Amino acid sequence: MSSLTATHAPKGLEGIIATTSSICYIDGEQGVLAYRGIDIHDLADHSTFEETCYLLWNARLPSRDEVRDLGRQLGQERKMDKAVLDMLRLAPKNALPMDVLRIAVSALRFFDADEKNNDHAANVRKAIRLTSQIAMTVAYFDRLRKNKPLVDPDPSLSHSANFLLMLNGERPSPTAERALDIALILHADHELNASTFAARVTAATLSDMHAAITSGIGALKGPLHGGANEAVFRILESIHQAGADPVGYVRGLLAQKKKIPGFGHRVYHTEDPRATHLRQMSRDLGHSKGEPDWFEMSHSIEQFMKSEKKLNANVDFYSASTYHTLGIDVDLFTPIFAVSRISGWAAHVIEQLDDNRLIRPRAEYVGPAYPVKYVPIERR
Amino acid sequence: MSSLTATHAPKGLEGIIATTSSICYIDGEQGVLAYRGIDIHDLADHSTFEETCYLLWNARLPSRDEVRDLGRQLGQERKMDKAVLDMLRLAPKNALPMDVLRIAVSALRFFDADEKNNDHAANVRKAIRLTSQIAMTVAYFDRLRKNKPLVDPDPSLSHSANFLLMLNGERPSPTAERALDIALILHADHELNASTFAARVTAATLSDMHAAITSGIGALKGPLHGGANEAVFRILESIHQAGADPVGYVRGLLAQKKKIPGFGHRVYHTEDPRATHLRQMSRDLGHSKGEPDWFEMSHSIEQFMKSEKKLNANVDFYSASTYHTLGIDVDLFTPIFAVSRISGWAAHVIEQLDDNRLIRPRAEYVGPAYPVKYVPIERR
Numbered sequence: 001m002s003s004l005t006a007t008h009a010p011k012g013l014e015g016i017i018a019t020t021s022s023i024c025y026i027d028g029e030q031g032v033l034a035y036r037g038i039d040i041h042d043l044a045d046h047s048t049f050e051e052t053c054y055l056l057w058n059a060r061l062p063s064r065d066e067v068r069d070l071g072r073q074l075g076q077e078r079k080m081d082k083a084v085l086d087m088l089r090l091a092p093k094n095a096l097p098m099d100v101l102r103i104a105v106s107a108l109r110f111f112d113a114d115e116k117n118n119d120h121a122a123n124v125r126k127a128i129r130l131t132s133q134i135a136m137t138v139a140y141f142d143r144l145r146k147n148k149p150l151v152d153p154d155p156s157l158s159h160s161a162n163f164l165l166m167l168n169g170e171r172p173s174p175t176a177e178r179a180l181d182i183a184l185i186l187h188a189d190h191e192l193n194a195s196t197f198a199a200r201v202t203a204a205t206l207s208d209m210h211a212a213i214t215s216g217i218g219a220l221k222g223p224l225h226g227g228a229n230e231a232v233f234r235i236l237e238s239i240h241q242a243g244a245d246p247v248g249y250v251r252g253l254l255a256q257k258k259k260i261p262g263f264g265h266r267v268y269h270t271e272d273p274r275a276t277h278l279r280q281m282s283r284d285l286g287h288s289k290g291e292p293d294w295f296e297m298s299h300s301i302e303q304f305m306k307s308e309k310k311l312n313a314n315v316d317f318y319s320a321s322t323y324h325t326l327g328i329d330v331d332l333f334t335p336i337f338a339v340s341r342i343s344g345w346a347a348h349v350i351e352q353l354d355d356n357r358l359i360r361p362r363a364e365y366v367g368p369a370y371p372v373k374y375v376p377i378e379r380r
Numbered sequence: 381m382s383s384l385t386a387t388h389a390p391k392g393l394e395g396i397i398a399t400t401s402s403i404c405y406i407d408g409e410q411g412v413l414a415y416r417g418i419d420i421h422d423l424a425d426h427s428t429f430e431e432t433c434y435l436l437w438n439a440r441l442p443s444r445d446e447v448r449d450l451g452r453q454l455g456q457e458r459k460m461d462k463a464v465l466d467m468l469r470l471a472p473k474n475a476l477p478m479d480v481l482r483i484a485v486s487a488l489r490f491f492d493a494d495e496k497n498n499d500h501a502a503n504v505r506k507a508i509r510l511t512s513q514i515a516m517t518v519a520y521f522d523r524l525r526k527n528k529p530l531v532d533p534d535p536s537l538s539h540s541a542n543f544l545l546m547l548n549g550e551r552p553s554p555t556a557e558r559a560l561d562i563a564l565i566l567h568a569d570h571e572l573n574a575s576t577f578a579a580r581v582t583a584a585t586l587s588d589m590h591a592a593i594t595s596g597i598g599a600l601k602g603p604l605h606g607g608a609n610e611a612v613f614r615i616l617e618s619i620h621q622a623g624a625d626p627v628g629y630v631r632g633l634l635a636q637k638k639k640i641p642g643f644g645h646r647v648y649h650t651e652d653p654r655a656t657h658l659r660q661m662s663r664d665l666g667h668s669k670g671e672p673d674w675f676e677m678s679h680s681i682e683q684f685m686k687s688e689k690k691l692n693a694n695v696d697f698y699s700a701s702t703y704h705t706l707g708i709d710v711d712l713f714t715p716i717f718a719v720s721r722i723s724g725w726a727a728h729v730i731e732q733l734d735d736n737r738l739i740r741p742r743a744e745y746v747g748p749a750y751p752v753k754y755v756p757i758e759r760r
Contacts, residue, residue, distance in 0.1 A: 012737035022747030037752030102486040205602025215595035222585025357392035367402030372417030
């Protein structure tokens with residue numbers, strides 16, 4: 001670096017404030033998460049995913065008419081161009097759903113009514129469309145790979161109920177619908193997490209919403225991010241299959257210097273407020289379905305990790321047992337994270353474009369000192 | 381923000397050193413660009429794109445055998461799974477090639493021999509494959525949209541010659557092959573530019589190479605980044621069609637407060653060393669083809685912008701007239717940037733994963749003060 005004004009950031013940009021934002025408030029010391037200033041506990045207790053989307057995209061809670069309108073628009077956008085559906089059919093049946101989602105969102109741009117528009121209003125419309133289409137893609141691909149007939153969307157249902165209908169081929173119980181709805185609310189946004197940051201970096205070149213969301217999906221897949229909920233369940237499954245003692249099993253992993261997914265968070269130094277809700281959901285769903293084991297196992301591991309490692313469970317830990325108890329396949333856990341997080345990604349892309357500047361940091365060069373002589377090939 | 385240790389970065393992370401890197405050295409004051417310490421002028425004068433790829437991926441120049449091996453591997457990887465080709469056929473003929481590229485790279489992961497591997501050696505193999513496949517995708521889609529028969533790759537040709545063969549259906553002249561090769565060398569890497577940064581943010585979640593490169597492609601498309609070379613040509617074309625005076629036309633745009641693409645750079649405060657080469661290429665190609673107008677027009681605009689606005693031409697400015705004189709369609713300019721930049725993106729992803737940490741900055745919350753009361757819907 002020749003510039004005299006360059007500032008060295010900690011690795012991974014930890015603790016660097018990369019932008020201002022009015023979407024998500026986090027207090028990592030107090031364990032507070034709020035969307036547009038409203039506490040996540042209030043939203044989880046009283047809101048719906050549709051209302052939360054409205055809040056994220058419009059910076060205020062909707063009136064009854066406004067939320068009904070948004071629900072109607074989401075219902076109307078439950079359609080998919082045949083070419084995109086044909087692309088899903090071309091994906092191998094053993095493809096990871098997260099990879100399929102990346103293709104679908106990339107392709108949906110061709111068929112978007114606002115293909116050529118990148119203004120605020122057009123991007124809100126794209127947010128609505130993508131919210132509907134991402135959920136449909138996950139459901140469609142899951143049925144395609146299982147050789148099950150595709151299920152038509154029902155525009156009269158809530159987003160959560162329609163997703164479960166298209167996935168499972170039957171209307172969900174009110175309990176399952178509400179459980180998924182709360183999970184979607186809890187996962188909707190989380191400030192500058194890695195996928196949202198990837199989406200903002202992409203959008204800031206004045207590329208487009210679909211490109212930005214595709215970047216977000218690619219980043220969310222990683223096991224250090226959204227992929228962690230799948231990794232948690234793989235451990236629970238191994239314990240279950242081996243009939244092992246959960247604490248003994250985790251102790252064994254730690255002895256092998258393995259990281260236990262679902263614990264610790266760069267931002268929270270106390271309990272992740274989303275974990276509070278998901279723990280409760282995991283417990284309630286387990287009991288109501290007569291399958292309390294997944295929760296019990298998770299709870300033992302959580303208590304051990306807290307006392308032994310001083311690490312708190314994060315959002316991923318109890319989403320694993322919750323989703324499993326809802327009957328969802330493990331490789332759909334991260335896609336369902338995307339089904340929710342599209343709302344936050346879109347809000348961040350819109351915010352980025354409202355006051356844009358290219359996101360282009362520097363690297364400190366630590367390679368061979370310039371100038372390294374170019375040696376002609378005959379003398380190498 | 382509650383954390384006491386947070387550091388406010390300038391907007392767009394300008395001047396923030398986000399990572400160390402041994403790939404690309406830039407001295408923005410002196411106008412120096414070097415890959416692995418070797419000056420870009422030496423590489424443009426003496427190297428080939430294959431050799432530059434080897435240098436970027438292996439941190440040293442190859443022996444004669446090593447570069448021959450890499451050429452052979454690139455040749456062998458000139459193949460594409462039928463399903464990916466079928467996806468290209470499903471894209472509308474008027475789709476933007478940059479969007480098609482995003483789909484193709486997303487999908488190529490399914491058919492990658494190293495699908496499940498994310499280690500250093502596997503990622504070098506993926507870099508080789510993607511370098512071949514991205515070039516093929518651009519050529520295939522261009523022929524598909526023009527209803528021309530697809531051209532089989534020729535594994536015996538250089539990367540540049542094969543690309544031009546597959547694009548145009550005939551072997552290029554040595555001049556055209558060398559011109560493209562130099563353009564690919566010049567565009568191969570540029571430190572933490574926005575697309576490379578998007579790729580590193582994606583890779584750092586331990587997602588995969590294909591996801592990271594897809595993020596890079598999405599970001600490169602933006603007119604504040606790779607998309608600028610297309611924007612430059614649109615202006616040259618308008619001037620040409622109107623028979624206008626180039627300086628008068630640009631003066632008119634400035635009077636309307638429009639930005640002139642292809643000028644200024646966040647990092648260089650003197651001439652972009654890539655522009656030096658591209659200016660020469662634009663002049664030489666124009667003269668040898670008997671079409672000096674595109675260069676002359678560009679040169680007048682450059683001189684005006686330098687004297688009037690104190691802005692230097694950047695890499696995008698002369699690549700527009702160069703590519704046009706090579707007979708390349710304007711909406712392939714940015715895809716050709718990607719055909720080159722895949723080499724740098726891959727080098728950065730590999731470097732990121734060799735010493736990884738999740739890239740997760742913070743945002744400063746500037747929305748309504750927490751806690752905003754949740755007002756029940758019946759009272760709104």
